[in-house]
Amino acid sequence: MASSSLREHVLRASVDFIAENGPDRLSFRRVAAAAGVSHQAPYHHFADRKAIFRAIALEGFTMFRDELRAAVAQPDGSLAMLEAYVEFALANRGHYRVMFRRDLCDVLFDTELKTVADDSFDVLVDQVRADLSDDPSIDDIRARATAMWSLAHGLADLLIDGPLEGKIGTIEDRRTFIRAVALQSKKA
Numbered sequence: 117m118a119s120s121s122l123r124e125h126v127l128r129a130s131v132d133f134i135a136e137n138g139p140d141r142l143s144f145r146r147v148a149a150a151a152g153v154s155h156q157a158p159y160h161h162f163a164d165r166k167a168i169f170r171a172i173a174l175e176g177f178t179m180f181r182d183e184l185r186a187a188v189a190q191p192d193g194s195l196a197m198l199e200a201y202v203e204f205a206l207a208n209r210g211h212y213r214v215m216f217r218r219d220l221c222d223v224l225f226d227t228e229l230k231t232v233a234d235d236s237f238d239v240l241v242d243q244v245r246a247d248l249s250d251d252p253s254i255d256d257i258r259a260r261a262t263a264m265w266s267l268a269h270g271l272a273d274l275l276i277d278g279p280l281e282g283k284i285g286t287i288e289d290r291r292t293f294i295r296a297v298a299l300q301s302k303k304a
Contacts, residue, residue: 123161126151127175130168131210139169139214169220170229176211177232180204184239193243198268199294205272206290212272240265267301 129151133142142165148155162168180201187193187200205212214220215233223233244260245252271294274280275287287293 122153122157126153126158126161127168127171131172131208133210134172134213135208135210139217139220142168166221169214169217170226172211172214173221173223174229174232176208176215177229177236179208179211180215181232181236181239184236188239188243194247194264195295195298197240197243198264198298199291201268202272202275202294203290205269206275209276212276216269237261237265263301267298271297 126147130142130147133146133150144158144162144165145155147158147168151157158168162171183200183204184197187196190196218224221229223229241257241261244257244264248256248260271280275290281287
């Protein structure tokens with residue numbers, strides 16, 4: 117297996133493992149077994165678990181940013197962005213479970229990772245600024261961006277690991293449900 121191919125193979129196995137088992141149980145032995153390579157193979161590309169988590173977060177934030185950008189280009193940008201956030205989390209659980217965990221990859225102290233994470237957040241802030249009246253205050257932008265982020269992140273977490281469907285029943289049409297929740301939050 118070529119070197120770059122091995123790296124990608126180990127990375128994919130790590131993402132898949134985390135999607136199913138969470139990041140806390142990840143080990144090089146488990147990744148190697150899932151990838152079907154020797155237990156030493158992951159060390160050829162990753163010094164430790166933190167390096168794997170960093171690579172996953174970097175890839176995840178890049179995909180996430182691109183999906184948010186595509187969503188806000190739609191006529192109903194805010195709703196589409198909230199939907200894209202939740203759908204990204206559900207479709208990319210291995211990435212999502214790492215991206216927002218500072219104990220796994222500290223976005224604040226890794227310049228490259230911080231840049232791509234900030235790019236994602238800037239999509240949200242730009243959409244909020246566009247949604248608010250002319251010349252909104254920074255406090256209004258921060259409050260609205262935080263509310264939207266909290267709504268999307270909380271809903272994604274409840275759908276992935278929480279008891280939401282057990283409490284409210286099966287969600288037949290996730291898109292309609294996400295949008296209905298978003299619209300209810302605007303009324304609050």
